[in-house]
Amino acid sequence: MDRSAESLSRAIGMRVNQERKGRGWTLDQLAELAGVSRRMLVNVEQGGVNPSIGTLLRLSDALGVGLPALVEPPALRAVKVVRAGEGAVLWTGPSGGRGILVAGTESPDVVELWDWTLAPGERHESEAHSDGTRELLQVLEGSLTVLIESEGHELNTGDALTFRSDVPHSYVNPFALPTRFTLAVFEPGVGAGHRAENTNA
Template sequence: MDFAADISDDALDRRLGARLKAARLRAELTLDGLAKRTGVSRAMISRVERGESSPTAALLVRLGSGLGLSLSALLDESAGAGPLARRGDQAVWRDPASGYLRRNVSPYGTGSGFEIVEVVLPPGAQVELDSAAGSPALDQQIWVLDGALEVTLGETVHPLSTGDCLQMHLRGRIAYRNRSATPVRYAVILAARGGSLPDNAA
């Protein structure tokens, strides 16, 4: 697993905050308006926008989906760079809460109808993601590349092993858990149910 480890957290926090604020202003939303839409407090949104807080994956997904932005759109530094995304140029981000490491594999901003993300989840770690209310359902597939992963969707728990692939229509909360003593690596493939991936994909 050759994911980059030398990520400048402070610089990334500031860039994420600036992108979130710009998106909120484009949507003509106040801090209170976004707080109401996403269920995230006004104070927390303000801290994130100022780069004073390191947002977790769960928080970014909720704020991004409330603004019509995918996590990839928030994290990618090379949006619209063309149809080829070389591994060394792919955006990488680590969730400060779980240590989950996420790589945007697909070139972003090409108008493609699907998106591929590579994730490494550390031993014993869990990530829970929940889109803002009203976000559209997505087709999502989880393909385990190496290790064992537990995926919980609603009340259903899916234990997955290397090579397994789980398809789902995703809306709302989903949890990923690594109960093993070694990292698990998996791919997430997202597509809009109507065939065109919207910007609020998680």
Template sequence: MPDLDLVAQALARNVRRFRADRALTLEALAARAGVSRGMLIQIEQARTNPSVGTVVRVADALGVSIARLLDYDQGPLVRLVPQEEAVTLWSTPRGSAAVLLAGVESPGPLELWHWTLRPGEGHDSDAHPVGTTEIVRVDAGELLVVLDGVEHPVPEGTTAAYDAGRPHGYRNPGTVDARLTMVVSVPPPPA
């Protein structure tokens, strides 16, 4: 796992750069992302470890992937991301976690994730930008995908695709860890 200071510095540098590239003021980005101006200042000065929800909202507002916001290395044409450099963006004391494995802009953000949900745990997500799609494969255990408050069981070995442009969440109703591979595709920002 990369050093958290390195990740915070990359996040700070990239938020500043993407905000400047888009000619957005702190106030404009804060309004677009639904976060406070003060939080953006702390992020841009690498003085905070924002929640995954905050990072998602800022990435969505800038029209880039989370991976792009956290990218601290400009690599060659083929970018390899060793397991120890994957970034854990959400975790619980019991061991549930969401790990961003890699991401690209193609033409909008495209992200590959590995999730572990301990029995009885879950995670809720705000709606992503309209047109966002998630694909999740249950590699082990069982999963409930909750979309607009409706639970959709996804058994082991099954893949589910759904519109993530609405509130959604994930729950492990089972007695063993649920291990998931997820792809998130966000449409490019409007021109």
């Protein structure tokens, strides 16, 4: 891990630990709710691993805080400016592509804004998000293929796509030039299921 990735991993680990302890949950309880192994959770909390976006989404949903809350400190201000280069790099491709979370809102209805680049031949596979999640994306440079379950959609510069992302989906660049796209993710009711379970316990 480079220094910025190491710093981000430590910040995520501290936030997960803080949120878990604030709820009085053991490592085993959070691991079970999130569907991750206890070992992975320990590594995340210790900042010793750069967790996948899928793992972060499972943890954020289990904690009911939304992904943006795990990668940045709590903000007391009504306005937050993220300067160029300050977004959280949560995915790095083998040829230099990056998935950067540049902004997000708090739960329960979480909106995330991403800046993605995929080098030629790169692909990012995403597991199904929670029920009701929607994504909107627009290609800013190059071309992109979005696979939603088994259906492919080829997009060129300026094209946009809206889809339900509560099914498996992938972003693929099978072309000879890099592609860049902006992505907004709307995830309603983050953590609501777990809150309901805890209320009824």
